[in-house]
Amino acid sequence: MERGINTRCLHLESAEGKTEHYGAVSYPIYQTATYAHPGAGKSTGYDYSRLQNPTREHLEKVIASLEGGIDALAFSSGMAAITLFMELFQPGDHLIVEADLYGGSIRLFDHVSKKNGIDFTYVNCLQNDIQKYIKENTRAVFVETPTNPMMNVLDIEKIAKIAKSKDLLLIVDNTFMSPYFQNPLKLGADIVIHSGTKYLGGHNDTLAGFIITNREDIRDRLRFLLKTTGAGLSPFDSWLILRGVKTLGIRMEQSQKNAMEIVEWLKEQSIIKDVIYPGLKEHPGHEIMKKQARGFGSMVTIHVDTEEHALAILEKVRMIKYAESLGGVETLITYPATQTHADVPEEVRIRNGITNSTLRLSIGIEDSGDLIAELKSIFAQVNEVF
Incomplete structure (x- = not known):
């Protein structure tokens, strides 16, 4: 066995x-x-x-x-x-x-x-x-x-x-x-x-x-x-x-748990236009994931309501790091249009759904309450400015 x-x-x-x-x-x-x-x-x-x-x-x-x-x-x-x-x-x-x-x-x-x-x-x-x-x-x-x-x-x-x-x-x-x-x-x-x-x-x-x-x-x-x-x-x-x-399992479980909690919170925020995460029942690939995988991971993509709001979020994060990577213990936020997909032609990015309002989150193993508190503070600041 x-x-x-x-x-x-x-x-x-x-x-x-x-x-x-x-x-x-x-x-x-x-x-x-x-x-x-x-x-x-x-x-x-x-x-x-x-x-x-x-x-x-x-x-x-x-x-x-x-x-x-x-x-x-x-x-x-x-x-x-x-x-x-x-x-x-x-x-x-x-x-x-x-x-x-x-x-x-x-x-x-x-x-x-x-x-x-x-x-x-x-x-x-x-x-x-x-x-x-x-x-x-x-x-x-x-x-x-x-x-x-x-x-x-x-x-x-x-x-x-x-x-x-x-x-x-x-x-x-x-x-x-x-x-x-x-x-x-x-x-x-x-x-x-x-x-x-x-x-x-x-x-x-x-x-x-x-x-x-x-x-x-x-x-x-x-x-x-x-x-x-x-x-x-x-x-x-x-x-x-x-x-x-050696710690892959416990890290994956904790980051996934955090992702589920953060995704549910993000769905209720007026500044967020769309939350894309396979762990959501409404995600079109949810049932396929259940069939071929043992979990949903901790990668989350969001569409913010405007490009200005997306850029403001990137400037205001502190504990969450604005950095080009994923999968580490720290929570990272990435701007695909100028980072991971900067060399992809704009028309291809847009056809695939990547806009200047798209942000990608790699959820880490911090306390989810602290991550949500930071995002809540950032969103409040952004709404005040705009």
Whole structure:
């Protein structure tokens, strides 16, 4: 029987009952670039840290366990992970991509991957039948769910069936949900992507990225590419992510609890035009989330009534930080139009629903009453000024 996810955040069964590393409970940081060999043709199992490092390897095994994959690869950032998996494709290949993606992914596809001969079709995978966009040279479907920042919920199992029927890879960016709440590989995906900087690390103190797969052919190719390109996560950063993962479950539960309370409060505020959160029963993706995930996460998108009010809120936050990231213990507020999606053409942003009145909240683990009190004070000030 598979152990519970909180246990797997802390323990690898293969390492239990052993007193290696001098019995260290916290896995050691192997801060070394290279490794001495006992003789010609002999190895300790490690040769050079670009290829592999014990600390990184331990982290990768933990992440693979959490996502239900046969292997995980740790990278220096989430974008480094996405950049490397694009090397699976050849010039002339075509990918179907969810239209409402993190702006950094869109920037990579449009300004680097296209230059390398890869073709993309951006599709609203919630509203459109992706089968209509499959070409003879289509090789993969790339999605996020919930999407960033409009929180559209896509049916992973449904898309996976379509992809498999056409022999396409399905890649799912699972950053918003983390493996604690959602496991796309178990729903039919071939590759899962994470920005480990976010919920896996959880403390806004390091960058990391992950690719997880349950296919041996993909694993072997990715391992060769990682060795060749050299974007593996450093030993110290690997240790920081290991430390963060230990509290993944309790952080996700607390931040989700806070999100639910804050969302209900936001719905009653006159300054808020719309609150988008899959945990709300009225969210169109609510039932799909209940089917494919174990929770709703703590990402919330709001539309403020005017651009002036949105900008004023950003200027007045204090405990809540106006910062471009998510998934940490601190609550952050982001302005997609000039931050996460600044490089996305305005007409594309508007078509996806991102306006100059859109704000994105990553709810942290503070006391929800304190977060609501700050927002209440800010909204009152904004109403007085305007």
